[in-house]
Amino acid sequence: MTAARPVARHRHRGETLDLATDVLVIGGGPAAAWAAVEAAAAGARIVLVDKGYLGTSGATAPSNTGTWFVPPGDRRRAAIDRRLALTHGLADPRWAHRTLDTAWEKLHALAEWGYPFPNDETGKPYLANLRGPDYMHFMRRRVRRAGVKILDHHPALELLSHGDAVAGAAGVDRQRNRPWRIRAGAVVLATGGCAFGERILGATGLTGDGYLMAAEAGAVMSGMELSAQYAFTPKPSALNKGLPFRWASFSREDGSPIDTAGKDRHVEVAKALQEGSVFAQYDKASPELRNWLRQGQPNCFLPLDRSGVDPFAERWPVTLRCEGTVRGVGGIRLAGEDCSTGVPGLYAAGDAASRELLTGAITGGGGPNSSWAIASGTWAGRAAAVFAARIAGQADNRPVTRLGGAALQPELASEEGLSAAEIVETVRGEMLPLQRNFFRRADALQISLGRLDAAWSDLRRQAPGDGLAAAKMREAAAMIATSRWAYASALARSESRGMHRRLDAPAADPGFVCALEAAGLDRVHITRRELGQGTPAQ
């Protein structure tokens, strides 16, 4: 492996940590790790900043995830055809091919590097599953060995520009309350999706920060209406992991079963939850399966075991938790196969990018998103290294402009207003309830948008706080911005398609086989984009 050149560290102005690098990767999940590894392999100097810890941040580390992993040839073509039939016309088979191709290559590389894959019943390594804590612990070591400088607990608050190009980022070291500024030849946003403040695994960091920073740099979002994915979760835990629920039955408070045969189980349970409590029980698992479930998905059993519940023999309260764009679809619109965003020097990977081209109007949760993180991280890291090489060392000294708006540079007179915690509560109130987000209707969306717009305006009138306060307020701003793009897009898509369920327009409209792009911050604009026009790979 190529050892990267050391990162330039110069000009300590006051207490600010001031660095310069070729590629800056923002994020701490698998897409960030793969981007850093790939960019380092190209010989670039890399800094990776994450607001949490590379190894535990994001939705993957606390999970056990499948990968979309299919050998090349007829089997792969058949798998893509099967998948494409489910995506409601919005996916592009070429992106599925590319994703499977790169994931195939990189998962084999992971095995060569020594990641401890289990052997299947034929004695061969089974590469189609990654145990989150082990995988991300392993990737951290791999990133370090590649010579990447890792800065944990360094949330990025805003991007920096030079001319029309993104030229770095600035933020705060939240454990030392010290500002940092990093000039870079190119930036990869691998900041994950937005969970709208829901209590799910990984959500603490998944506040949509990358969307906000990208929009301030001029990028647009796509597929934000596809943000209504919900997961079965034992109440009151945060364990939004679906696999054991394949062997669950559901019932109401009075014990009457919820009939899910041949229906969308999430929809049936969502309806029942609007009327009262719902209970689940893993009573469909054979004794053999029960052992495998306990061994293979131990975190899924922690909430139940620690509450003294036998999940196979008793029923226990279950709920649906919102997964926003984490296991939804929307994100930064990609402008090219290299994960460019249309803004020079800015790349997006993983859940920070829209996954419409891969998963269409359904969740890519589990396998597809996991393979997408590997593939898109790899593409973005590679392209960012090439872009940075073109401007060589100039990135180290060029003048930069701050791009951050909300909570950093208010346009209007300073005022007191809502706290970050109050803004997050507003987001939760509009984005989490089943009757607002899972089941949508135009009138309710308009009411929610009114409240979200008001919270945004309030925030924009406020004076910026200092480092740590600004970091919290920026998270709140990113969540509000994401919510507004999501509901404005949901209002514009006056039909139902995949996870976007409009009670007032329950059928799919063939006129809506298109993408919806969301742009703007103080004013949100929705633009229709025909598939195949200006989309990548055309």
Place this chain on the structure above:
Amino acid sequence: MIEIVSAGRCIACDICVKACPANVFDPMPDAPPVIARQEDCQTCFLCEIYCPTDALYVAPGAEGPTAVSEAEIEAAGLFGSYARALGWRRGKPGGADKDPTFRLRAASR
């Protein structure tokens, strides 16, 4: 949410301060870290497996604090129970090579 840093088990290595993605803990001089921002905890249980001495306990409720005592968690044998289930030991990974999840994926098709 994170509820207990066991003073009896903790060796004040401060690994949890670094590894917690939500920055829940604050280090203390020559003493166990304190739970400084409990409301930020995402109830992911990862601090438990990174702890080399099984000194941390995360209660299953994600929506607010739970009243639990160290004595009852100790008596129930719950310190380190997630790490043991995974096969992690002393804060280091292990057991992924024995993960039978591929059997679940085959059975769920």
